[in-house]
Amino acid sequence: MPNPYNHKKIESKWQKKWKDGKIFEAPDAIRGKKNFYHLVMFPYPSGDLHIGHWYNFAPADVFARYKRMRGFNVMSPIGFDAFGLPAENAAIKRKIHPAKWTTANIKAMTKQLESMGNSYDWSRLVITCESEYYKWTQWLFLKFFEKGLAYRKNVLANWCPSCRTVLANEQVIDGHCERCDSEVTHKEVEQWLFKITDYAERLLGDLETLDWPERTKSMQREWIGRSEGAEIEFPVVDSNLKIKVFTTRADTLPGATYLVLAPEHPLITTLNARIKNKNSAKEYIEQAQKKSELERMIGVEAPTPAEGEVGGPTVKRVGQKTGVELKGILAINPFTKKEIPVWASDYVLHTYGTGAIMAVPAHDERDYEFAKKFDLPIIQVITKEGEAEIGELAAPYLEDGIMVNSGDLNNLPNNFAKDRIVELVDSKKKINYKLHDWILSRQRYWGAPIPIIYCKNCAIQNPSGQGIVPVPEKDLPVLLPKIKDFTPEGTGKSPLAKSSEFVKVKCPQCGWEAERETDTIDTFVDSSWYYLRYADSHNDKEFAEDKKIKSWLPVNMYIGGAEHSVKHLLYSRFITKFLHDNGYLEFKEPFVSLRHQGIILGPDGQKMSKSKGNVVDPDDLVEKFGADSVRMYLCFMGEYHQGGPWNPTGIMGVSRFLNRVWKLISEKEFVDSDKKFVGLDRIMHKTIKKVGEDIENFKFNTAVSSLMILLNAMEKEQNRLSLVTCHLFLKLLAPFTPHLAEELWHNLANSDPAFAQGSGGQSKREIASIHLEPWPEYDEKMTIEDEFELLIQINGKLRDKVFVSKNIAQKEAEKLVLERNKIKEQLGKKKPKKIIFVPGRLLNIVI
RNA sequence: GCCGGGGUGGCGGAAUGGCAGACGCACAGGUUUCAAAAACCUGCGAUCGCAAGGUCAUGAGGGUUCGACUCCCUCCCUCGGCACCA
Numbered sequence: 045m046p047n048p049y050n051h052k053k054i055e056s057k058w059q060k061k062w063k064d065g066k067i068f069e070a071p072d073a074i075r076g077k078k079n080f081y082h083l084v085m086f087p088y089p090s091g092d093l094h095i096g097h098w099y100n101f102a103p104a105d106v107f108a109r110y111k112r113m114r115g116f117n118v119m120s121p122i123g124f125d126a127f128g129l130p131a132e133n134a135a136i137k138r139k140i141h142p143a144k145w146t147t148a149n150i151k152a153m154t155k156q157l158e159s160m161g162n163s164y165d166w167s168r169l170v171i172t173c174e175s176e177y178y179k180w181t182q183w184l185f186l187k188f189f190e191k192g193l194a195y196r197k198n199v200l201a202n203w204c205p206s207c208r209t210v211l212a213n214e215q216v217i218d219g220h221c222e223r224c225d226s227e228v229t230h231k232e233v234e235q236w237l238f239k240i241t242d243y244a245e246r247l248l249g250d251l252e253t254l255d256w257p258e259r260t261k262s263m264q265r266e267w268i269g270r271s272e273g274a275e276i277e278f279p280v281v282d283s284n285l286k287i288k289v290f291t292t293r294a295d296t297l298p299g300a301t302y303l304v305l306a307p308e309h310p311l312i313t314t315l316n317a318r319i320k321n322k323n324s325a326k327e328y329i330e331q332a333q334k335k336s337e338l339e340r341m342i343g344v345e346a347p348t349p350a351e352g353e354v355g356g357p358t359v360k361r362v363g364q365k366t367g368v369e370l371k372g373i374l375a376i377n378p379f380t381k382k383e384i385p386v387w388a389s390d391y392v393l394h395t396y397g398t399g400a401i402m403a404v405p406a407h408d409e410r411d412y413e414f415a416k417k418f419d420l421p422i423i424q425v426i427t428k429e430g431e432a433e434i435g436e437l438a439a440p441y442l443e444d445g446i447m448v449n450s451g452d453l454n455n456l457p458n459n460f461a462k463d464r465i466v467e468l469v470d471s472k473k474k475i476n477y478k479l480h481d482w483i484l485s486r487q488r489y490w491g492a493p494i495p496i497i498y499c500k501n502c503a504i505q506n507p508s509g510q511g512i513v514p515v516p517e518k519d520l521p522v523l524l525p526k527i528k529d530f531t532p533e534g535t536g537k538s539p540l541a542k543s544s545e546f547v548k549v550k551c552p553q554c555g556w557e558a559e560r561e562t563d564t565i566d567t568f569v570d571s572s573w574y575y576l577r578y579a580d581s582h583n584d585k586e587f588a589e590d591k592k593i594k595s596w597l598p599v600n601m602y603i604g605g606a607e608h609s610v611k612h613l614l615y616s617r618f619i620t621k622f623l624h625d626n627g628y629l630e631f632k633e634p635f636v637s638l639r640h641q642g643i644i645l646g647p648d649g650q651k652m653s654k655s656k657g658n659v660v661d662p663d664d665l666v667e668k669f670g671a672d673s674v675r676m677y678l679c680f681m682g683e684y685h686q687g688g689p690w691n692p693t694g695i696m697g698v699s700r701f702l703n704r705v706w707k708l709i710s711e712k713e714f715v716d717s718d719k720k721f722v723g724l725d726r727i728m729h730k731t732i733k734k735v736g737e738d739i740e741n742f743k744f745n746t747a748v749s750s751l752m753i754l755l756n757a758m759e760k761e762q763n764r765l766s767l768v769t770c771h772l773f774l775k776l777l778a779p780f781t782p783h784l785a786e787e788l789w790h791n792l793a794n795s796d797p798a799f800a801q802g803s804g805g806q807s808k809r810e811i812a813s814i815h816l817e818p819w820p821e822y823d824e825k826m827t828i829e830d831e832f833e834l835l836i837q838i839n840g841k842l843r844d845k846v847f848v849s850k851n852i853a854q855k856e857a858e859k860l861v862l863e864r865n866k867i868k869e870q871l872g873k874k875k876p877k878k879i880i881f882v883p884g885r886l887l888n889i890v891i
Numbered sequence: 892g893c894c895g896g897g898g899u900g901g902c903g904g905a906a907u908g909g910c911a912g913a914c915g916c917a918c919a920g921g922u923u924u925c926a927a928a929a930a931c932c933u934g935c936g937a938u939c940g941c942a943a944g945g946u947c948a949u950g951a952g953g954g955u956u957c958g959a960c961u962c963c964c965u966c967c968c969u970c971g972g973c974a975c976c977a
Contacts, residue, residue: 257895257896258895258896259894259895259896259971259972262894262895262972262973263894263895263971263972263973265894266893266894266972266973266974267973269973269976271976271977273977289977290976290977291977292976292977293977304977365975390975391975391977392975392977393975393976393977395976396976396977397976397977401977402977403977404977408977409975410975410977411977413975476976476977478976606971606972609972610972680903680904680914680915681903681904681915682903682904683904685896686896686897688903688904689902689903691902691903691915691916691917693902693916693917694902694903694915694916694917695916696915696916697914697915697916698915700915700930701915703930704930707930745903745904745905745914745915746904746905746913746914748914748915749904749905749913749914749915750913750914751914752914752915753913753914756914833910835909835910837909837910837957837958839957839958840909840956840957840958840959841958842909842910845910877957878957879957880909880957880958882909885909885910886909886910886958888909888957888958889957890957890958
């Protein structure tokens with residue numbers, strides 16, 4: 045009686061053998077093989093690997109192993125995104141140092157990662173909080189600084205009062221901090237920024253070249269938010285000042301009856317002396333600035349629908365408009381030359397365009413609402429062609445039409461008038477983006493220090509330089525000091541400021557006493573270049589050697605969660621383009637192909653969370669069913685990018701399947717291998733084709749199902765099963781269940797003298813790993829059966845079936861079909877009007 | 892409101908315009924067993940029928956086609972993203 049399938053024994057055995065044999069360490073080049081860079085998004089060392097990690101990594105590893113068997117030199121590296129707020133917050137809570145916390149987590153997660161049996165190249169391990177890595181994050185910052193693309197500026201930044209740091213726009217979700225969910229406020233602070241807006245056009249345009257999910261590309265497009273329009277200047281009466289507005293509807297300029305400034309608009313301060321209603325204006329502006337982003341957007345909350353009513357409680361985003369007229373300030377409409385009032389209102393965003401708009405109530409919903417509320421003039425300047433001008437608009441007219449009330453331009457189509465008006469008022473076409481520069485300084489401890497020194501002496505010597513001195517490259521890394529008190533103050537200063545040892549420094553330019561920058565670099569900078577480092581993880585002379593970069597990059601296949609669609613993926617593209625422009629990289633895009641895994645929900649269909657008690661622990665599953673079962677079930681449970689609820693009994697099916705495989709292959713006496721497939725040849729060729737194609741297309745679920753179909757067929761033929769059949773089957777199985785396949789592969793080899801003897805004259809040679817075997821080939825001709833079941837339809841409805849030769853001609857098929865009693869009965873006296881014949885499939889009689 | 896996915900048995904899900912429900916889970920019946928588990932076999936959309944077989948079914952309604960889960964139009968629901976972006 046052979047041993048039953050013991051996953052624990054064979055999984056740890058092979059994990060060790062693979063590690064010791066270094067079989068997944070990818071050399072930089074192999075003669076005759078193409079390199080393939082296969083990458084998963086590196087995990088954050090938050091404590092333990094959850095089922096979501098497995099869902100990302102396990103099917104991804106199936107793909108990597110498949111590519112390796114297809115003859116590629118596959119590099120599949122792994123690392124940890126180890127700096128940042130979550131670790132720091134967790135460490136504060138537990139009263140231990142973030143470094144200690146992070147190291148412990150990395151250790152635990154490494155063990156878990158190893159238990160998955162993934163084919164990682166551990167020799168390339170990257171950990172972003174280690175100085176050998178962040179030295180180059182700092183180097184990258186210096187390069188940006190050198191090129192003028194890292195700059196310091198007073199900005200009205202997003203501020204998280206709980207995390208006590210500024211946040212990038214990308215880290216604010218619905219007005220809340222993405223980490224702790226506190227409501228984000230604003231704070232005017234001096235910050236370091238990367239000039240990502242310089243790359244807006246290219247970040248947008250190059251999306252077209254990428255093999256990425258369409259929705260991810262469209263999210264990036266929306267985030268960049270390009271819009272074409274014009275910048276028009278409105279002179280201020282009795283002043284040489286001008287108010288600039290951005291508009292996409294220059295054609296409506298004749299109907300602009302007032303201007304609106306955002307409450308933060310600097311001109312309000314400039315013109316303050318002339319504002320007649322100074323006090324009420326001031327009061328409104330202060331009030332508006334106190335409001336959070338959310339309060340500004342949300343007006344009135346819609347009532348919660350009564351029970352049984354469709355739809356949950358909705359929030360009406362566009363609320364009642366508020367505003368104040370800046371009395372005493374008038375501007376001139378450059379087209380009509382008429383004087384128009386100027387208002388301030390928080391429905392105008394200071395962060396978009398020029399922070400001021402021309403209001404055209406007749407042709408814009410928001411302006412219309414505002415004008416109605418404050419009784420401002422509404423002048424219609426576009427109307428539907430052929431329709432008389434309407435006295436009073438019941439609603440703004442938003443469609444195209446012809447110009448009215450517009451002097452010389454009357455009767456012109458509005459789209460034609462658009463360009464004419466831009467010329468007439470001597471303004472310029474302008475492209476605007478929603479994308480803002482990337483604020484990268486963080487007032488927190490657990491990150492790479494910004495390598496900058498402030499020197500008062502240098503500021504005096506060279507006022508234009510403001511005393512900002514970059515740390516020389518040779519002095520990198522600027523080490524993150526080990527300080528005891530790393531909790532954030534909330535004063536806008538980083539905890540590093542408390543360490544005088546760290547702060548005080550000799551200026552590298554003049555040698556005088558100077559001070560270090562105490563903010564740290566946003567962790568998104570760390571993670572936006574790590575994929576480059578894998579090419580040469582331990583290089584201490586440069587971020588990676590040019591030759592190695594050329595041999596591996598760009599990344600051929602990148603797999604990870606869709607939640608990174610804008611942040612990480614946009615930043616990475618930006619950094620890559622910057623390094624390309626400066627001669628460090630030949631390519632312009634880091635990730636040629638991208639795939640997302642879906643989200644696994646709890647068995648109750650809800651998002652997994654500890655408080656709901658619906659968390660699925662992968663370690664328990666591995667313990668009970670083995671890593672191979674977990675891997676294969678994750679592949680089988682559904683469409684990869686869709687995810688869905690975890691089915692606790694579903695994994696049983698896969699576990700049973702593996703037990704049956706074990707039983708079939710380890711218990712059999714095989715027939716002579718010359719007999720090849722013994723009646724299984726068609727299905728074998730079909731399965732080779734299907735599994736390969738499905739893995740290429742990330743359709744892991746149907747690949748698994750076709751393996752199950754093959755096993756069912758093999759079991760039916762089990763008394764005549766050949767060795768060749770089992771070898772092929774194991775190869776197809778190997779990417780999914782690497783341990784089981786390897787164990788059975790070796791068992792078969794050991795029992796087969798031809799296998800064990802070897803060709804080199806040695807009596808016994810080491811049996812090579814199944815994972816280094818070539819993927820089986822199939823013969824297209826062999827995937828087609830000799831006979832098929834011809835479907836017989838009458839008027840498109842199935843009426844009968846008959847087995848015929850695969851090459852049957854139409855004439856022959858018709859004759860055969862029309863002679864069948866069943867068909868004769870059905871047709872009666874009716875004559876076929878038409879007969880449709882689809883070779884290899886069906887015959888349809890139309891009557 | 893705009894953009895992008897999706898809607899198929901009790902459940903997860905299959906179907907180059909050509910047998911809807913592959914594969915698996917759950918369930919039911921059986922074999923085995925002192926018994927249970929495991930394993931194995933059979934059945935399993937709804938409905939009419941003893942059966943052969945028929946009819947209806949892929950969110951709703953139209954259309955194109957010999958033939959539609961698949962293509963087109965209108966609408967509903969759902970998930971994700973964006974949203975006072977001028």
